[in-house]
Amino acid sequence: MQPMSLLIVTGILFVGSHLLLSHPLRAPLADRMGERAFQIVYSVVAVATLILVVQAWRGMPPEPPxxxxxxxxxxxxxxxxxxxxxxxxxxxxxxxxxxxxxxxxxxxxxxxxxxxxxxxxxxxxxxxxxxxxxxxxxxxxxxxxxxxxxxxxxxxxxxxxxxxxxxxxxxxxxxxxxxxxxxxxxxxxxxxxxxxxxxxxxxxxxxxxxxxxxxxxxxxxxxxxxxxxxxxxx
Known part of the structure; x- marks a missing residue:
């Protein structure tokens, strides 16, 4: 995958997972898992996807402004x-x-x-x-x-x-x-x-x-x- 494509894909994963877990999926998952377990899952997903974005951004080649x-x-x-x-x-x-x-x-x-x-x-x-x-x-x-x-x-x-x-x-x-x-x-x-x-x-x-x-x-x-x-x- 090209560096820019990777950055865009990881960005979509980061934003999409955050919005889904913050809004439509939060209540049903928290009810099923319990609030504490949900917070752990939410934090792990947020940190993991953020790391992916940062790594993709750092992997970009030099670009002219x-x-x-x-x-x-x-x-x-x-x-x-x-x-x-x-x-x-x-x-x-x-x-x-x-x-x-x-x-x-x-x-x-x-x-x-x-x-x-x-x-x-x-x-x-x-x-x-x-x-x-x-x-x-x-x-x-x-x-x-x-x-x-x-x-x-x-x-x-x-x-x-x-x-x-x-x-x-x-x-x-x-x-x-x-x-x-x-x-x-x-x-x-x-x-x-x-x-x-x-x-x-x-x-x-x-x-x-x-x-x-x-x-x-x-x-x-x-x-x-x-x-x-x-x-x-x-």
Whole structure:
């Protein structure tokens, strides 16, 4: 099998198995196997298919970039990753989409910060991270890998809407009615004030730290310098 074909096939296995086990197959398998056994199977399948994707990506031959990546494009990609980092850190506190006992209680709060931007800030963080990497490293292999991550994040979050509505009932439906799937959709439409979408302190501070550390790690691990380190490092 050609390297690109292998990457695509392993990507389909990774995304497909994750979505199937997260949604249509989860309830029947968990009922039959028990929740603990199901979680073990789910984790094994997720890790195994992810390893296949990583190995396929590493096995790709060198490829020329599809477009020139200059400083303005690097700056844009870096800002997208910074925004994604803020979304991610903000999603860790008070997120009704997370499988936490207090999810229904969190859904009663007024959407503020990253939750006023989108009700799936964590998933959009992954999708934006993938998009930024495709911008800054525009090889066919990287674009396919980024597409795999983005599809899993966004299709998975759409499936999460349906699952949460089933599990949480009116609590989730009320939350969904006051939030948007697409980032800033409610602000653009004039439904929600832009001020509500200002990320809170833990999201801003945590996102900045995450962004600085993650972009620094690019150079520290021997890959290309990223973020502000691309210019600071000279």
């Amino acid at each position: 599809l477009w020139v990546v200059d400083d303005p494009l690097w700056a844009l990609a870096s800002l997208i990753v910074l925004f994604a980092s803020i979304l991610f850190m903000g999603s860790l506190i008070g997120n009704p989409a997370l499988p936490a006992p207090g999810a229904a209680f969190a859904a009663q709060a007024a959407p503020r910060g990253v939750f006023a931007i989108t009700r799936h800030p964590m998933m959009w963080a992954f999708a934006l991270w993938a998009f930024a990497h495709a911008l800054a490293m525009p090889t066919p292999a990287q674009i396919v890998l980024s597409a795999i991550i983005a599809v899993l994040a966004l299709v998975g979050s759409a499936g999460q809407d349906a699952k949460k509505a089933r599990l949480m009932g009116d609590a989730w439906r009320h939350w969904a009615a006051r939030t948007s799937f697409i980032p800033f959709a409610r602000q653009v439409s004039g439904i929600t004030p832009w001020g509500d979408a200002i990320p809170r302190g833990h999201a801003l501070a945590g996102g900045l730290v995450l962004w600085l550390v993650a972009t620094w790690a690019h150079g520290a691990l021997g890959t290309m310098a990223a973020g502000i380190w691309r210019w600071i490092g000279g």
